[in-house]
Amino acid sequence: MGEIRSPYFSLGQYSPYFSHGGEDYHGDDAEIHPPYSSAGDYHGDNAEIHQTYSSAGDYVEIHPPYSSAGDYLGDNAEIHSPYSSAADYLADNTGIHSEALFHQDIYGNSCNAQQFVKHGKITRLVRVALKSEQESDVCIYRVDGALRKSNEAMYSPQLISIGPIHYGKKNLRFMERKKSEYYKQFWKDRVSKEGEYWKGAEDKFWNALEEHEYKIRQCYEDGSHEIKSSERFLDLILYDAVFIFELFLKYREGREKYINDSLLKEPGLRLVIRRDLILFENQLPFFILEKLYQLLPENIKGKNTEFITLACSYFKPHLPSNFSPAATMPLHFTDLVRSLLSYTRNSKSVGPIISFHNATKLRHAGVKFKVPLEHDCLLDVDFGNSGKEFHIPQLEIDGNTERLFRNLMAMEQRIYPGKEYICHYINLLRILVVEPKDAKLLMENKIVNYNDQVAVRDLIYRLASDTIDSHSCYHNIFSAVDVYCKSFWAKNRAYFEEELFGNFWKGVGTVSAVIFLVLSLVQTTCAVLGLR
Structure with a gap:
């Protein structure tokens, strides 16, 4: 009853990879290239495969698209109208550009110093040896077992994989087609309009990725991915980066520009993609996004000369914050969202929590809960006005709230020990909301925007179960609240007001009782005087 669930788009289930020889994958209209002598040697589906072998013994692993959108079946998901199923939506409105879609793993002779692999229409040089660079800190982890066990779906992408950790999962493979389509649109429909810059532009991206491959790999926790092939690893980074650029640029251009885009015209799909892009593992x-973005012509970047401003224009309108991102470059999108919601300019001191008072008890002590007229970020909580008002920015609860906060909290616990400000905020809510009536009190005062007090209480408890801590950046507020509640006058006056005038009917009853008592006294006095 109390669980708040996200209206996820359908989780897809596809048929598995076909065999290496292609015997399980059949299609028509396939163009066969050497070394296959006939269609019987290789079966494709509207696909043109370009391969280059360094020797006859090379092994090629081909990841095909699925034969039909009907293989994409829903799992624990709600399908939004106008489509009755995921198969109805993920239909044939997107073409399969196989030369850009298929990722090949080519293992050549170990003595070869170089290999050439064809991508689209540009042949790129793949270096076997990695450049030695200064090791960078790990910033992208798998969520550990305890957190994941509580609700794995909260940490796993529902529609699109970004990066190597979830790459190749069956329920995410359909979006590889959209990545291929966006890849083509980006280079031929957007960058090519810049004239001469188009020539060799794709190679510039690839060379930048090669140069920083070691640093990119070092950003991922050891064992978080198993893509050993240099070419394949950089290929997936390239396609994901170009997809993000094209997505963000389309979003910046507005509804009139993407109304015919099969991916962006549906609000439900836009929402799921944005959710997936915030996940800590994804x-x-x-x-590297910033470096690649800087290689683009100025006309494409427009007013968003820095990639961070383009990224903020995509995420910020959907976050309850007026904050600008931190001056330092974020580690990734999860970190960027945290910087938009949390304290980024001034670090908050963290101290022990001395006392606990729930919202109802504070109300009995005369404390009023208010949404501040001005606040910088969601965590900008204050206890002021002579100790009578608790100022807490409004929290909008929707289907993505739990997922968002779980990923932010998981990231903080791995990357920001001692500065887990999102965790402290959730712990603050846990202290204030002990029972549904506490949630109701916050809802009545617009602190929480939702319509189910039990669901709000349960959501807060689920989130707080992973972050209970005796220290907080709100320790000064807890201390100030405790001092106020210990005041004799505050406690007694507030109790009197709450018990006798807490609501309209209590007030009517209290006034009626007082009038009845006065009339009774008058009547008694008159009776006594009459006897004389």
Whole structure:
């Protein structure tokens, strides 16, 4: 009853990879290239495969698209109208550009110093040896077992994989087609309009990725991915980066620009993609996105000359915050969202929590809960006005709230020990909301925007179960509240007001009782005087 669930788009289930020889994957209209001598040697589906072998013994692993959108079946998901199923939506409105979609793993002769792999229409040089660079800190982790066990779906992408951790999962493979389509649109429909810049532009991206491959890999926790092939690893980073650029640029251009886009015209899909891009495990290092973005012509970047401003224009309108991102470059999108919601300019001191008072008890002590007229971020909580008003920015609860906060909290616990400000905020709510009536009190005062007090209480408890801590950046507020509640006058006057005039009917009853008592006294006095 109390669980708040996200209206996820359908989780897809596809048929598994076909065999290496292609015998399980059949299609028509396939163009066969050497080394296959006939269609019987290789079966494709509207696909043109370009391969280059360094020797006859090379092994090629081909990841095909699925034969039909009907293989994409829903799992624990709600399908939004106008489509009755995921198969109805994920239909044939997108073409399969196989030369860009298929990722090949080519293992050549170990003595070869170089290999050439064809991508689209540009042949790129793949270096076997990694450049030695200064090791960068790990910033993208798998969520540990305890947190994941509580609700794995909260940490796993529902529609699109970004980066290597979730790459290749069956329920996410359909979006590889959209990545291929966006890849083509980005280079041929957007960048090519810049004239001469188009020539070799794709190679510039690839060379930048090669140069920073070691640093990119070092951003991922050891063992978080198993893609050993240099070419395949950089290929997926390239496609994911270009997809993000094209997505953000389309979003910046507005509804009139993407109303015919099969991916963006549906609000439900836009929402699921944005949710997936915030997940802690589903990230690309921000530094490489920034470096690739800087290679684009100025006309494409427009007013968003820095990638961080383009990213903020995509995420910020959907976050309850007026904060600008931190001056330092974020680690990835999860970190960027945290910087938009949390304290980024001034670090908050963290101290022990001395006392606990729930919202109802504070109300009995005369404390009023109010949404501040001005606040910088969601965590900008204050206890002021002579100790009578608790100022807490409004929290909008929707289907993505639990997922968002779980990922932010998981990231903080791995990357920001001692500065887990999102965790402290959730712990503050846990202290204030002990029973549904506490949630109701916050809802009545617009602190929480939702319509189910039990669901709000349960949501807060689920989130707080992973972050209970005796220290908080709100320790000064807890101390000030405790001092106020210990005041004799505050406690007694507030109790009197709450018990006798807490609501309209209590007030009517109290006034009626007082009038009845006065009339009774008058009547008694008159009776006594009459006897004389």
